[in-house]
Amino acid sequence: MDKRIMRGLEAHGLTAFQIRVLDATTQIPKGETRTYKQIAAMVGRPRAYRAVGTALRLNPFPVTIPCHRVVRSDGLGNYSGDGGRRRKMELLKMEGADIDGLR
């Protein structure tokens, strides 16, 4: 994991859960997408996918952390960064992610 990011997270006074979620998000390989549920399971709270969304919303580094790679199970989730969902879709498309059935 990237230590610089870790330091930044701590500086923002994030909770342990948040740290785990954001860290997991950082480890998502380029061109891959992950569902909120997957992230939740990854951090040890398989039923906290909702909380994962809340955590990502407070994401201090919209660029550093590829939060746009976290999508909803049904389709494309929401995005707090600039450009909103549209921007998110563009980013994923640009990375070559599989946005086949995404809407």
Added chain:
DNA sequence: CAACACAAAGTAG
């Protein structure tokens, strides 16, 4: 205490 960047199951059409 109320809200949320979700999910799955249930109801209605």
Added chain:
DNA sequence: CTACTTTGTGTTG
């Protein structure tokens, strides 16, 4: 089958 509603869950403000 598709669309809308309800219920569960964990964290944040």
